[in-house]
Structures are given as structure tokens and as C-alpha cells.
Amino acid sequence: MVIILALMNDISMIPVAYDNASATSKPQMPKARTLVYQSLFYGMCHAALTLMFIFTMDYAPNLNYQIDLDECNGETRGFIWMQLLFVTEMMIFSVRAPGFFIFSMPSIYLIISVGLTIVVGALIACLVDTFGLHGANLGYIALFNLGSFIIVDLLKIQFRKMIGEAPGDIISSDELIEPPARTETQKQVNKGMRQHAQRDAVLDIEDRDRIYEVRDRGGFGSFFDLGTDLNLNGGFINKNAGLRTSLGVRSMNVTGPSGRTKQVSSPLY
Numbered sequence: 001m002v003i004i005l006a007l008m009n010d011i012s013m014i015p016v017a018y019d020n021a022s023a024t025s026k027p028q029m030p031k032a033r034t035l036v037y038q039s040l041f042y043g044m045c046h047a048a049l050t051l052m053f054i055f056t057m058d059y060a061p062n063l064n065y066q067i068d069l070d071e072c073n074g075e076t077r078g079f080i081w082m083q084l085l086f087v088t089e090m091m092i093f094s095v096r097a098p099g100f101f102i103f104s105m106p107s108i109y110l111i112i113s114v115g116l117t118i119v120v121g122a123l124i125a126c127l128v129d130t131f132g133l134h135g136a137n138l139g140y141i142a143l144f145n146l147g148s149f150i151i152v153d154l155l156k157i158q159f160r161k162m163i164g165e166a167p168g169d170i171i172s173s174d175e176l177i178e179p180p181a182r183t184e185t186q187k188q189v190n191k192g193m194r195q196h197a198q199r200d201a202v203l204d205i206e207d208r209d210r211i212y213e214v215r216d217r218g219g220f221g222s223f224f225d226l227g228t229d230l231n232l233n234g235g236f237i238n239k240n241a242g243l244r245t246s247l248g249v250r251s252m253n254v255t256g257p258s259g260r261t262k263q264v265s266s267p268l269y
Helices: 002-012 014-018 032-059 074-095 108-127 135-162 184-201 219-224
Strands: 212-216 235-239 249-255 261-267
Touching (some): 002 014, 032 074, 032 135, 108 135
Antiparallel strands (some): 212 235
């Protein structure tokens, strides 16, 4: 069932390729560090809220169809499986937009795909014999995930500001394609705003400057030798702070199986 869950999540995200994405005044740069921060944010928020929800339902004594984490019966298994499916599907709408989701509505194809996945998952959780989730608990799951989705989406905006990834104003018109008439003063003001946004979006030196040294470490690499002094297949890549980079050129010291060392240079871009 975990494999089916992962497969359904992957299939439902195929229409992301046809999604509507709104342009923002600040360019979205692919910084690995901030992408990891955002992934941790979503994972920790949804994990904490999901655990709180599951344990609350487990200790709620007045429910007609209470789950039991000790016995892990069919109702409990179906509840947890459906919760994982629902929270993952709803998170697609939050991750896809840098701002609040209501200001960047997804395409109808993505909405239909996510909706069908949730419906199919609900049928599996309620009708499969190993699960047998009751409709009342399905309603609790839907209400909880709608509320947690709004909470996490609002917190996402503040978190992006904390890590310096605030998207800026959304450009909702075609003014980039057909710019409206402006006075010279307005042009200069807009030009200054674009330059300011560009300076904020420049990658730090550690995000765009990488220097490596390739070394041969042992006889196993000679098995993959291509008959040249440059044996990349059997080498290990280690960061070398001693090498220098100038004028956009990366320098590398390469030591082959023969013991000779050569320095090669390649453009950074």
C-alpha cells in the first residue's frame, strides 16, 4: 500500500508541467540551500501537524469510530494511509506557488488530477478489506487537511522572508510583453527597481563557485582506465581550497595512474 501511495502521488503531479505559473518581480533563483530549507519546512510542519492529528484522534474517547494505535486495526491503517495521501496531494498547491495559493490559482488539469487522486484514494481506504475506513473519519481527515493547508501556506510566506526568498509582487498582466506608455521619470524609477531586484537575486560566491581536484585513489581505478592520463572513472572528487579561479576559469589538478599531474582549465559557465 505504501508503493501504491507513492505511485498515486507521482501520477497526480504529471499535470504540473501544464500548470499556470505567475511571474514575480524578483527572479526565482535555483539555490540548493534555500530549496533544502523549504523542503525541511514543509516536511517538519506537516509531520508535526499529522502526528498531532493522529494522536488526538487516538485519544478522543467520544468518537463512534475511534482509531487505535495499539491494535492497528483496519480502521487505523486506513486512517493513516488516507491522511498521508491527502496531506501530500494538498501540499502540491502550496509548493507550486511562492506566495499565497489563492493569488496564483493552479490550472484546471492539476486540480482535476489531484481531485481524482483523492477520490480514488478515498475509495481504496473505505472499500479495501484490509482498511475499512469509515466515512466519518474520512470527513475528519478532509476538514483537518483543509485547515492545515491554509495554516502552512500562510507560514510559508513568512518563512520565505526569513531565508531571503520573498518572491516580491506578482506580475498578473502582460506588461512585460506589451509595456504600457510611461514617462521618463516612471521609466527611471522602474529601471532602478529592476536593478535593485537583480542585485538581491545574485547568487552568493559559495553558490556559484566550485573548485575540485580529481585524484586517483588506488589500483581499482586502473580497471576503468581509458588509456589516457586523465582517469576520471576511477578517481574521487574532493574540494580543493588551494586552487585558484580567475576570470571565470576553473582550474583542476588531475593526477593519472602514471603518477603525472597536469593542470586543466575549463570555463565556469
